[in-house]
Amino acid sequence: MERYYQPEIECAPREQILAWQNERLVQQVKNVWDNVPYYRRKMEEKGVTPDDIKGVDDLCKLPFLTKDDLREAYPYGLLARPLSECVRIQSTSGTTGKRVVAFYTQHDIDLWEECCARAIVAAGGTNEDVCHVCYGYGLFTGGPGLNGGSHKVGCLTLPMSSGNTDRQLQFMTDLGSTILCCTPSYAAYLAESINERGLRDKIKLKAGIFGAEAWSEEMRRDIEKSLGIKAYDIYGLTEISGPGVSFECSEQRGMHINEDHFIAEIIDPNTGEVLPEGSKGELVFTSITKEAFPLLRYRTRDICVLSREKCSCGRTHVRMSKPMGRSDDMLIIRGVNVFPSQIETVLINMGMPANYQIIVDRVNNSDTLDIEVEMTPEMFSDTVAHITNKEKELVAALKSMLGIYAKVHLVAPKSITRSEGKAVRIIDNRKI
Numbered sequence: 001m002e003r004y005y006q007p008e009i010e011c012a013p014r015e016q017i018l019a020w021q022n023e024r025l026v027q028q029v030k031n032v033w034d035n036v037p038y039y040r041r042k043m044e045e046k047g048v049t050p051d052d053i054k055g056v057d058d059l060c061k062l063p064f065l066t067k068d069d070l071r072e073a074y075p076y077g078l079l080a081r082p083l084s085e086c087v088r089i090q091s092t093s094g095t096t097g098k099r100v101v102a103f104y105t106q107h108d109i110d111l112w113e114e115c116c117a118r119a120i121v122a123a124g125g126t127n128e129d130v131c132h133v134c135y136g137y138g139l140f141t142g143g144p145g146l147n148g149g150s151h152k153v154g155c156l157t158l159p160m161s162s163g164n165t166d167r168q169l170q171f172m173t174d175l176g177s178t179i180l181c182c183t184p185s186y187a188a189y190l191a192e193s194i195n196e197r198g199l200r201d202k203i204k205l206k207a208g209i210f211g212a213e214a215w216s217e218e219m220r221r222d223i224e225k226s227l228g229i230k231a232y233d234i235y236g237l238t239e240i241s242g243p244g245v246s247f248e249c250s251e252q253r254g255m256h257i258n259e260d261h262f263i264a265e266i267i268d269p270n271t272g273e274v275l276p277e278g279s280k281g282e283l284v285f286t287s288i289t290k291e292a293f294p295l296l297r298y299r300t301r302d303i304c305v306l307s308r309e310k311c312s313c314g315r316t317h318v319r320m321s322k323p324m325g326r327s328d329d330m331l332i333i334r335g336v337n338v339f340p341s342q343i344e345t346v347l348i349n350m351g352m353p354a355n356y357q358i359i360v361d362r363v364n365n366s367d368t369l370d371i372e373v374e375m376t377p378e379m380f381s382d383t384v385a386h387i388t389n390k391e392k393e394l395v396a397a398l399k400s401m402l403g404i405y406a407k408v409h410l411v412a413p414k415s416i417t418r419s420e421g422k423a424v425r426i427i428d429n430r431k432i
Helices: 014-035 037-045 056-061 067-072 106-122 142-153 165-174 184-196 217-227 340-349 384-402
Strands: 088-091 101-104 130-133 156-159 179-182 207-210 230-237 242-248 255-257 262-267 281-287 298-304 331-333 336-338 356-363 366-374 407-411 426-428
Touching (some): 014 037, 101 106, 106 230, 130 142, 130 165, 142 156, 165 184, 179 184, 366 384
Antiparallel strands (some): 262 281, 356 366
């Protein structure tokens, strides 16, 4: 624990953080200019050279990178080191277009795992803990990142990967898992299974580190209550390194960004203008210590807010809010921006389970929004009249939140497919 709670870094004065960022940014820009022809061309098109970048204040002069750039440069076009120095790739799920492939030197992996170790320590992890990792392994960054971070902290690491719930629960009870690492939707599924099987008093979990998909504060409290734990958010993306770019501390009021490795900006998603602290906008990251795949001003499409308000944990690195949606994946329905997190908040506040699916379609040139929501077993045995009234209540609450009408369908318990990885929340038939 002593090694990966690093107060000299995580609690450094703002002046020291800026000094690190200024020095490392200048070095990284020169590195990319010299070794990544693709990005050098983008800089030349904007009339920028490394001599123009003296520090963080000049970051706005650099061009953005987007996922389209990564697909266009696939597979080696953004590589800044020879393949002989690279020891691993990780990849996105590749749900649209070409997969994004990220490269790592051993140094990159060491720094990534250090960031994940910081997240585990912030959640109360020590070398006395049993860290149960059921993020997916393989190309997905979740499993490898938290696995390596757990090793650095000195936890007993259970590399479970996702799926096979019977085996998950067996190891969880037999080996006394204390920290659970997975997606929030799978945590909710495990909680449901634990309580159904009467295993709650045999579970020793104290904390959960959940990420890789959007989840609401209401879902957090529901998981905390059902598992008897404290649930911590963790953020990352394959393009930047993986989980551990930022993480929550015990205060649970935003995720501390590891600013000795990443510079964060908030921009207007429409104009690209950098917004002042406290503004809601699109999150942009620059990697200042990565060797093999250093992205400058990468547009994440995640919508959030940055805050430098003093944190009671003592960490001084800037905090980002839980992403409030995505500027590219948000649903635009009849001209209204709709985020799944808004729908989830309403459902959980109304006492519904966190098992739902959003179905968008177009009928007679008009968008339709249908939401299938599982009933609790108690509701399922209720009268038709009570179920109909509950649907009407949900429709009214959603109309108040979203500003548009959504049709609600209450369906039988466990009739919506459970997720062992990222939950499939949205079916948008307008794209088919």
